[in-house]
Amino acid sequence: MAKDSGADLELAGVTKRFPGFTAVEALDLTIPAGSFFALLGPSGCGKTTTLRMVAGLETPTEGRILIGGNDVTDRKPHQRPVNTVFQSYALFPHMTVLRNVMFGPGRRGVSDAQRRAHEALQLVELDHLAGRRPSQLSGGQQQRVALARAIVNRPAVLLLDEPLGALDLKLRRQMQLELKGIQNEVGLTFVHVTHDQEEAMTMADTVAVMNGGRIEQMGAPEDLYELPRTAFVANFLGQSNLLVGTVLSGETGSWSRSRVTDSAWPPTARAGAPDG
């Protein structure tokens, strides 16, 4: 399959309020074209609501959403250059794998829908099972068909909502690598929602850690791990030993005299705080 170019995704002041509850709070975010971006956070932090607003399934209370520089905030889901892969594969059970993958381009009247569907199936290494029905496939194979069905539409942005959540651990780890490989190959912009730290850290170029509807910290996985800016991020990304204290003086990396403190986080500062 030809390498498609994804588009930048930009969220400007995006907020979602449900009656009596703010799920997403003034989110500002730019995801560069062709990158693999992960939204990581605990249950209820607003990840799926954010994704649903990008897909057009939820309307922001405030803010704008731009894809490739075009404001899509008021566009219906099918008018956006976006496809979503859900945890529940949502394949059509009565159709073959090939028909499932052809469905989108076929409906849009694309002339070479069948060839494109075969290409997408080759990409996920399932073309040899094109004649089967979803019930004759394993969970991992069904998830790959769901991915092919999204990729065949060549969306500028591909949204993945816990796409590996229904798979057992071994298959999940294997699919993480495959998904990352496919993203490299097709070059689309991937936005992946997960509460699995390891998944986000191994797959994404950039990880945004969400907490209570806000992005607590965003950066390359290794930067988040090495330099978490808050105790929440440190705890969420791994095991950590936190000590509460007060900084009396000094700068990060060159401490003279301090007591270890919550605000003395990140860990380089901790390591340099000798006399607490």
Ligand SMILES: Nc1ncnc2c1ncn2[C@@H]1O[C@H](COP(=O)(O)OP(=O)(O)OP(=O)(O)O)[C@@H](O)[C@H]1O
């Ligand atoms: N239609 C709705 N009406 C009211 N509150 C909602 C609605 N949809 C979501 N919420 C609330 O908004 C918050 C964020 O929900 P969201 O589904 O975005 O979380 P999440 O981070 O994706 O969680 P999970 O990992 O469990 O899917 C939750 O507290 C949820 O209860």
